[in-house]
Amino acid sequence: xxxxxxxxxxxxxxxxxxxxxALGIVLIYRSTRVLNFAHGxxxxxxxxxxxxxxxxxxxxxxxxxxxxxxxxxxxxxFYLVVLVRAQRRGANLLGMVILTLGLALIIQGVVVYxxxxxxxxxxxxxxxxxxxSVGLVVVSQLSLATMAAGLLGSVGLYVLVQRTRLGLxxxxxxxxxxxxxxxxxxxxxxxxxxxxxxxALGVVAGIFLAPALLLDPFFMLDPFLxxxxxxxxxxxxxxxxxVVGALILGVAESLTGAYLTIQFKNTLAFVIIIVVLLVRPExxxxxxxxxxx
Amino acid sequence: xxxxxxxxSIETLYFDRIYALFGVSVEVRDGEIFAILGPNxxxxxxxxxxxxxxxxxxxxxxxxxxxxxxxxxxxxEAIARLGIVYVPEDRGLFKELTVAENLELGLWGRxxxxxxxxxxxxxxxxxxxxxxxxxxxxxxxxGEQQMLALGRAMLRRPRLLMLxxxxxxxxxxxxxxxxxxxxxxxxxxxxxxxxxxxARLALGVAHRAAILEAGRVVLEGAASDLAENxxxxxxxxxxxxxxxxxxxxxRLYRKRRRW
Numbered sequence: 426x427x428x429x430x431x432x433x434x435x436x437x438x439x440x441x442x443x444x445x446x447a448l449g450i451v452l453i454y455r456s457t458r459v460l461n462f463a464h465g466x467x468x469x470x471x472x473x474x475x476x477x478x479x480x481x482x483x484x485x486x487x488x489x490x491x492x493x494x495x496x497x498x499x500x501x502x503f504y505l506v507v508l509v510r511a512q513r514r515g516a517n518l519l520g521m522v523i524l525t526l527g528l529a530l531i532i533q534g535v536v537v538y539x540x541x542x543x544x545x546x547x548x549x550x551x552x553x554x555x556x557x558s559v560g561l562v563v564v565s566q567l568s569l570a571t572m573a574a575g576l577l578g579s580v581g582l583y584v585l586v587q588r589t590r591l592g593l594x595x596x597x598x599x600x601x602x603x604x605x606x607x608x609x610x611x612x613x614x615x616x617x618x619x620x621x622x623x624x625a626l627g628v629v630a631g632i633f634l635a636p637a638l639l640l641d642p643f644f645m646l647d648p649f650l651x652x653x654x655x656x657x658x659x660x661x662x663x664x665x666x667x668v669v670g671a672l673i674l675g676v677a678e679s680l681t682g683a684y685l686t687i688q689f690k691n692t693l694a695f696v697i698i699i700v701v702l703l704v705r706p707e708x709x710x711x712x713x714x715x716x717x718x
Numbered sequence: 719x720x721x722x723x724x725x726x727s728i729e730t731l732y733f734d735r736i737y738a739l740f741g742v743s744v745e746v747r748d749g750e751i752f753a754i755l756g757p758n759x760x761x762x763x764x765x766x767x768x769x770x771x772x773x774x775x776x777x778x779x780x781x782x783x784x785x786x787x788x789x790x791x792x793x794x795e796a797i798a799r800l801g802i803v804y805v806p807e808d809r810g811l812f813k814e815l816t817v818a819e820n821l822e823l824g825l826w827g828r829x830x831x832x833x834x835x836x837x838x839x840x841x842x843x844x845x846x847x848x849x850x851x852x853x854x855x856x857x858x859x860x861g862e863q864q865m866l867a868l869g870r871a872m873l874r875r876p877r878l879l880m881l882x883x884x885x886x887x888x889x890x891x892x893x894x895x896x897x898x899x900x901x902x903x904x905x906x907x908x909x910x911x912x913x914x915x916x917a918r919l920a921l922g923v924a925h926r927a928a929i930l931e932a933g934r935v936v937l938e939g940a941a942s943d944l945a946e947n948x949x950x951x952x953x954x955x956x957x958x959x960x961x962x963x964x965x966x967x968x969r970l971y972r973k974r975r976r977w
Contacts, residue, residue, distance in 0.1 A: 513774065590822075597812045597823050604810035607770060608874070609798035610826050 427561045432683040433676050438568035440675020441575025445630035446652025447659065447667035448582055449623035454661050456599040456619040459508070459521045463528035465649030467503075467624045468631035469642060470532050471496035472547070473540050475632055476640055479548045492632060493625045500624030501617045503528055509613065536642040544639035553636055571633045578626050579668050585622065586664065595619055647691070651678075654694035658701050660711020669709060721783075722748045722909050723769070723802075723878055728780030728790070730761075730768045738764040740933040741780065746878070751900070751910040753924035753941065755917050755950075761933040762913040763807060766880050769911075770804040771797040785877065799827070801877035807886060809867040813856035817847055820855050820866055824873035833873075840869040843899055861892035868899060872908075879903065880911045885919055897923050921945045 446464065453461045475492035479485065507524055516524075553567045586592040598605040598615045605612050630652075631645055638644060655674045659666025674694060682690040701708060727741040738761045746752045756762050768777050771794040782790040789797055798804075812820055821840065825833055841848040844865040850858060855866060864884055871879055884900065885893035897919050904910055904923075914920035921927060921941045928938040929950065937944065944950050 593815075593819060593823065594826070596815060597819075600812045600814050601810060603772060603794075603806070604812065605823075606772070606794040607798050607804045607806075607810060608823055608826055608870075609795055610823070611795060 428683065429680075431562045432679045434562050434564060435568070436676035436679030437672060438564075438571045438675070439679060440655075440672035441572045442630045442634050442648055442671075443651045443655045443675055444575050444668045444671035445578045445626045445633075446648050447655040447671045448579065448664060449626040450652055450656045451659075451661060451664055451667040452582070452619055452623040452626070454656070455664075456595065456616055457504075457508070457521075458518055459525060460653075461623070462522065462525045462649075463503070463532060464525075464623070464627050464652070465631075465645030466529040466532040466536075467496050467499050468627035468649075469645045470499065470536055471624075471628040472631035472635050472640065472645075473536055476540070476545065476547050476635070485550045489632060493628050496624040496628035497621035499532075500620040504617055504620040505613075533642055540642070542642055544641040547635040547640050549636035551636065567633075567636060574629055574633050578629055582622065582626065582664065591615070591618065651694050654698050656708075657698050658708060660708025662712060663708065663710040666708050666710030720748050721745045722785060723911065724781075724783040725765075725769065726781045726783070728768060728777035728782065730764055730773060730776045731778050732764075738933055739768065739777070742930070742933070742935055743780075744928055744935065744938075746909060746911050747926075749904075749907055749909055750925040751904050751912060751923055753912045753914055753920040753927040754930055755914060755920060755927060755944075756930035757915070759932075760930045762930055763882055764933075765930065766804060766806075766882055766911070766913055769797075770794055770802060770880065772804075798874075801875065802880065803871045803874045803876035803878070804880045805867045805871050805882065805884070807882040809863050811855045811863055811867055811870075813854065815855060816852050817855055817858070817866055818851040821847070821870055821873060824870035828873075828875075836873055836875070840872055843872075843902060844869050860887050861889070861896065864888065864892075864896050865899070868896070868903070872903060876908055878909050878911060880913075882913045883915060884912070885914065885916045893919060917950070 446468075449464055450461060453459060453464070471492040474495045475488040478488035478491055503525075507528070508521055511521055511524060549567075551567050551570045553565055555566045556563050557566070557569070584592075586595060594605070594610050594615045595618065597608075598610060598612045599619075602612060605615075627645075630648060634648055635644065651674060652671065655671035656667050657670070658674060659668070659670025674697060677697070678690050678693050681693050723744075723746040725742060725744045727743050728739055729737065729741055730739040732738055742761070742765060744752070744754070744765070754762050754765065764773070767773050768790075769782055771789070771792050775791075777790055780790070781788055784797075784800060784802060787800070789800065789802075804810075812823065815823075821837065825837075846862055847866055847869055850862065855863065858866060868881075868884070881900075884896050888896065893916070900910065900912075901923055912920055912924060921944060924941040926939065927941045927944050928935050929944070930936070937947065937950070
């Protein structure tokens with residue numbers, strides 16, 4: 426019993442990270458219909474910015490702020506400079522997805538060039554080894570912080586999207602771009618905000634993941650793929666779905682590692698994608714892909 | 719009356735080679751209801767979308783002036799901010815949002831005091847919208863959706879309201895309700911540019927009208943004159959003496975129009 430709870434808790438902690446990644450993917454998919462393959466890499470470069478600042482002994486909050494800003498700026502710049510132009514020239518969705526892949530490769534190159542490919546460790550104020558016993562289970566300070574970050578990110582995004590005027594404009598723009606334009610909503614600004622917020626959520630995931638392992642130019646690849654799987658599981662169109670899918674994936678992964686075999690842990694995400702696409706292509710909470718005529 | 723919108727010999731192309739509009743000129747005067755009639759594929763919707771700035775790099779030729787400002791080539795958001803409100807054929811609603819949220823989006827960018835008054839006016843005109851405020855727009859009937867689209871458009875205090883086929887898909891009785899509402903909106907001083915296939919409804923409410931066929935304006939004039947025109951009566955209103963084609967040559971027969 427303790428073992429089950431312990432592994433479930435570890436899974437929830439990993440799931441919170443996946444949720445942050447998945448929310449960003451879904452947010453961008455919903456608003457621009459583009460699958461952003463550079464999502465993880467934007468987080469990587471921003472995390473390296475935090476790394477540089479932390480090794481220079483700048484305060485953690487400054488480093489966090491700077492890396493969030495870096496992520497948001499890279500996302501917005503890519504949207505405004507590359508995607509908007511491509512769209513204006515009539516690029517189709519596949520073309521734009523390939524552009525995000527290109528951005529991913531460019532960022533990887535830049536990170537390797539600036540910071541090198543050697544794994545480094547991120548000096549982080551929250552400890553991975555200090556633990557607390559809660560009832561039957563033991564939880565590290567870092568997993569607590571990770572779960573808190575996941576919760577904060579999800580709730581913050583919920584409040585932004587559901588409770589503010591900007592969020593209303595975001596929902597309107599993502600549902601019917603043309604109608605939003607004709608209502609005089611500054612759609613380009615609204616979409617830029619979506620890219621900024623989505624990228625920043627990914628950066629939060631990167632910052633909290635980095636101390637658990639070593640920082641290298643490709644450390645976000647795995648969480649990005651997991652986040653993507655979680656988004657597909659929850660429904661690519663649904664923000665709550667992204668969170669639910671991510672938590673399920675995190676727990677399922679952890680339990681698979683514990684009770685089946687550790688080698689299977691990483692495969693599980695893709696098994697889930699295949700099963701979901703076969704059984705319920707719209708995902709757990711996604712709306713069915715059908716048009717009312 | 720002065721011209722509010724002047725469209726001068728515009729040409730709009732799709733995919734840079736398919737002509738949709740061939741030098742169309744239309745003048746909409748301040749305060750009137752102007753109807754554009756015509757068959758499928760005549761370019762009616764294209765004309766509205768060109769004016770609203772929704773077709774990139776269009777019109778290719780010609781000019782569009784609104785309130786003495788040249789607006790062709792502007793971004794749709796900028797055109798919308800001038801007070802040109804376009805209600806597309808699919809009504810442009812946000813179907814996943816509630817009725818109240820849709821109306822709130824109609825108030826985007828407005829900070830004036832009259833917001834509550836205008837909202838009350840819309841609810842007075844369409845009480846059903848108040849009743850269904852918390853419902854998703856998708857769950858409304860066709861007529862209610864059209865009312866929501868009209869109500870939302872009104873909240874923008876349009877100087878020019880452009881409507882694409884407001885009667886489409888509505889039961890005749892519901893369509894008449896919508897048109898009565900249009901009359902009420904017009905009486906508040908709003909200029910309306912209307913595209914419609916249902917000529918009878920449109921000519922009943924419009925002051926002036928034009929007939930668009932294959933991308934050209936073929937007839938233009940006062941709505942009452944058009945309603946009397948022999949060809950219009952025959953082709954669009956389906957009344958008056960339809961000449962029976964001679965039995966022997968009916969296959970080759972195509973009604974000759976006098977425009």
